[in-house]
Structure formats: structure tokens, C-alpha cells
Amino acid sequence: MPLHLTKIAFGAKSRAEVRNWFDEGPEEMRLTTRYLPKRHEEMQGGSLFWIFEHTIIGRSPLIGFEQKPDGRWWIKLERKLIPVEPRPKRAHQGWRYLKDEDAPRDLAAGADPDAVMPPAMVKELAKLGLV
Numbered sequence: 001m002p003l004h005l006t007k008i009a010f011g012a013k014s015r016a017e018v019r020n021w022f023d024e025g026p027e028e029m030r031l032t033t034r035y036l037p038k039r040h041e042e043m044q045g046g047s048l049f050w051i052f053e054h055t056i057i058g059r060s061p062l063i064g065f066e067q068k069p070d071g072r073w074w075i076k077l078e079r080k081l082i083p084v085e086p087r088p089k090r091a092h093q094g095w096r097y098l099k100d101e102d103a104p105r106d107l108a109a110g111a112d113p114d115a116v117m118p119p120a121m122v123k124e125l126a127k128l129g130l131v
């Protein structure tokens with residue numbers, strides 16, 4: 001069972017904007033991080049789960065990690081955003097680990113990601129203990 005990462009979709013104003021990040025460019029996306037995750041070897045076959053408005057909304061498969069010339073690291077991702085069942089998740093800086101058994105499931109094939117509950121509603125229901 002692979003280990004995953006979570007990361008805030010910083011700067012995004014909507015879920016559609018997060019999806020647009022994946023529309024154009026090379027097959028591989030790169031995010032910069034200061035440190036290589038200590039558990040990077042466990043992430044073979046894992047994903048980076050994106051958080052928007054305190055809700056996990058999608059995932060991008062991890063390709064690997066590569067050190068930059070300045071000593072920082074690239075998190076290399078497939079240029080793909082796979083919608084997942086929305087799940088509340090508190091905000092955090094940088095990235096955090098997510099165990100496979102705690103990761104939300106992918107949405108069913110053909111399911112409309114915009115038809116699921118909006119992140120703000122998931123957040124409010126989580127506050128009430130309903131999700």
C-alpha cells in the first residue's frame with residue numbers, strides 16, 4: 001500500500017482553476033519543496049492529494065522526486081487530476097503524509113466532479129460531525 005502526500009492548492013480561486021492547472025504543458029508537472037520527504041521510498045505508486053477550501057478534491061499520481069541544482073527538490077507528478085470523493089481536511093503548510101487506507105476513493109467513471117458537494121458545504125457538515 002503506497003503512502004501519499006496532501007498539499008493545499010495554494011492560489012486557486014475555484015475547483016475549476018485547479019483543474020485548469022492540468023490542462024496544458026509537458027506530461028510531467030513539478031512542484032518545488034525544500035526537503036525530500038523522509039518516507040519518499042514508500043510513495044512508489046502513490047499520489048499527491050489536492051486540498052481546496054479545506055476539502056480534498058482530487059489527486060495526481062506521483063512520478064518521483066528529483067534534486068534541483070540549488071539543493072531543493074522537485075515533486076514530479078503526472079499532468080492529471082483525478083477527482084475523488086470530497087473529504088474534509090484541515091489546512092496546513094507544505095505537504096503532509098496520507099496513508100492509503102485514509103485516502104478518499106476516486107469518483108466513479110463518468111461522474112461529474114461538479115455534481116458532488118461543494119467544498120464549503122463539506123467543511124460545514126464536517127464541523128457538525130455529519131461527514
